[in-house]
Amino acid sequence: MLMKREITISPQKGTAFELYKGERVKVIDLEGGQVADLLAFRQGEPEEKLSTGVTIDNNGSLYLKKGDLIYSNRYNPLLLIVEDTVEGHDLLHPPCSPEMYRFQYNIRDNHPSCYMNFVESLKEYGIDESLITTPFNIFMNTRVASDGSVEVKEPLSVAGDYIILEAQADLIVAVTACSVEESACNSYRCTAIGLEIYQKL
């Protein structure tokens, strides 16, 4: 595979980029124990976007693995999981936001958040804040018990673990290095996320 672009997302930051059909993005946990939230929108028609609900519906599972597809709100495949060294990701939680930090932690100052990082990075592509939805939370280790209770544990990912996603349509993709340092979500410390974008084979 020929690498087209390499991006390092600094801790508590985010980015957005074009990913054309057949191109691949490798999302790397550089230091281990760090979550990366990911959103995807159809180019030119961002009202069609990644849907975690449809993805759970079509895969019949809360957990994704190699070979699974990530779907849009219109039931079209957007991304294929080509490789996955962790197989522990989350489809349930919203991006962390200023409101979440207030509600969960009583933090009222300007805490960095995945939500605000999505807002900023998607602006460049004309994608409005109102289209931000529940992301695919890569490396986020959410465990659901048989009674329905939900617990977020430290990620299973260690330094160098990654997932490779192949675009099934022309997309705008946004990725963040999650900003939560107050819980096990990112192992109580925020670190960087690596991205490698590969040309179509």
Ligand SMILES: [Zn+2]
């Ligand atoms: Zn976050």
